[in-house]
Amino acid sequence: MERMGRIVMAVLGVLLALYVVxxxxxxxxxxxxxxxxxxxxxALAVVAAVTVVARLKR
Known part of the structure; x- marks a missing residue:
């Protein structure tokens, strides 16, 4: 009987772990x-804007 309790608790533990994941x-x-x-x-937009502004000032 103790073995069945362990199996039930293991199954419940696996189900709870899946629920959490x-x-x-x-x-x-x-x-x-x-x-x-x-x-x-x-960040890409900022880099592009800075690059365009720097090239236009030359």
């Missing part, structure tokens, strides 16, 4: 990736 970790990672993409686009 798919419910919290993956959305957080995608959010960080979106933030990094937006920051990269802003």
């Amino acid at each position: 798919f419910g919290f970790v993956l959305p957080a990672l995608f959010g960080l990736l979106k933030l990094a993409l937006v920051l990269a686009l802003v």
